[in-house]
Each structure stands twice: as structure tokens, then as C-alpha cells.
Amino acid sequence: MRAVASGDRTAFRHLYDATQAKLYGVVLRILRERASAEDALQEIYVRIWDKAADFDPGKASAMTWMATIARNRAIDILRSARTAIGASEQDIEDLPAETAEPLQERHRSEELRRLLACLAGLDEERRQMILLAYYRGTTREALSRRFERPVPTVKTLLHRGLAQLRECLGHG
Incomplete structure (x- = not known):
């Protein structure tokens, strides 16, 4: 990363080659459109270059x-388009964070x-x-349509399900 920060284009190319698949996956998971994810990835690498x-x-x-x-940029793109896709601010805030710590792989x-x-x-439900x-x-709205349940019921089921998982995992 130091070499990239000093303007080393070869180091940046190596960094890109080593990380683009992972970052593309992060962005695609949030944006869910290949073209949007590819466009976002270009912007993300410009930011990485600028902020190295x-x-x-x-x-x-x-x-x-x-x-x-990558995640923050994808969420920013999603926020700017949220009215077009019908996602609420809370749904966007609830997106799971990505982690990439290889040393913790066994623990995970x-x-x-x-x-x-x-x-x-x-x-099952x-x-x-x-x-x-x-x-x-x-989104909760999409779950409501899929499971034919009101949104408040979906939220309650999710809340209770997470509470069960926390208890099972010994975190609650």
C-alpha cells in the first residue's frame, strides 16, 4: 500500500489484480446489478489510489x-437511488458489513x-x-410480499428469530 501511496502504478496494478474479485463481490452483493457494480468498482479504485x-x-x-x-461507496450509490428501487434508509443501514481478515478464518x-x-x-419460515x-x-417490504405477512409481523419475526439465534449462540 505504501508503494501505491507513492504513485507506483505497477504496485497499484498488482493490488488491483489481487483484490478486484473480492471488492467486486462486496459491491455486487449490495448493488445487485453487474453493470452498476462494475461502474462502482472503477470509482472505488480511483478512491483507493487517491487515499492510499x-x-x-x-x-x-x-x-x-x-x-x-467499497461498501461505503456502494451504499452511497444505493442511497442516491433508493427511491427508484424502493429501499428505505433503515434497509440500507441494515446491510451487513463485509470483513476480510484471513487470520480469523478458522474462528469464523x-x-x-x-x-x-x-x-x-x-x-423454516x-x-x-x-x-x-x-x-x-x-427488504422487509419484499419479505412481506414474499411471505404474505404485514411488514410489522415480518419485523417481529426477524427480531424474535435473531433473539433465538443469540440465545442459541450464547450471546444473549
Whole structure:
């Protein structure tokens, strides 16, 4: 990252080659349109180039820092277009954060196994709602239409389902 900050285009090219697939995935997950994600990715790498000197390895890994830039830019794009897609501000704020800490991979896989076991303990409808809402980013309004339930009921089911998961995972 220091080389990129000093204007080294070769270092930037290597950085791009090593990270573009991951950052594209972050952006695509939020924007859900390939063309929009590709356009956003170009803007994101311009920001990374411009702000490389601001990177602090004491605060986060380079990947986490870049994923945060990508996520924030994708959310900004989504916010500017939210009226066109019908998403509320709360739905956008509720988008899950991306993390990219390879050293924590083992810990995450153990947590994932525990989470999957806890998800299996939920009834099918609640499990599907939680996965759609927090993994796919589906809005509460879209869940309401899909499950033919009022939005307040969907919110209650999600809240209770998350409480069950927290309890199962020993976090509540």
C-alpha cells in the first residue's frame, strides 16, 4: 500500500489484480446489478489510489480498509437511488458489513458451524426470512410480499428469530 501511496502504478496494478474479485463481490452483493457494480468498482479504485496515503496498517488490514471503501461507496450509490428501487434508509443501514481478515478464518468457520446449527433449530419460515434479510439483503417490504405477512409481523419475526439465534449462540 505504501508503494501505491507513492504513485507506483505497477504496485497499484498488482493490488488491483489481487483484490478486484473480492471488492467486486462486496459491491455486487449490495448493488445487485453487474453493470452498476462494475461502474462502482472503477470509482472505488480511483478512491483507493487517491487515499492510499491515508491507509493505516495499525487500524486494519489493507483488504479490510479497501472493502470498507467499497461498501461505503456502494451504499452511497444505493442511497442516491433508493427511491427508484424502493429501499428505505433503515434497509440500507441494515446491510451487513463485509470483513476480510484471513487470520480469523478458522474462528469464523467454527462460528459458522455453530450458526448453521442454530439456524437449523428455527422454523423454516423464520429461517428463510432471516437468511433473505441478513444474507441476501432483502427488504422487509419484499419479505412481506414474499411471505404474505404485514411488514410489522415480518419485523417481529426477524427480531424474535435473531433473539433465538443469540440465545442459541450464547450471546444473549
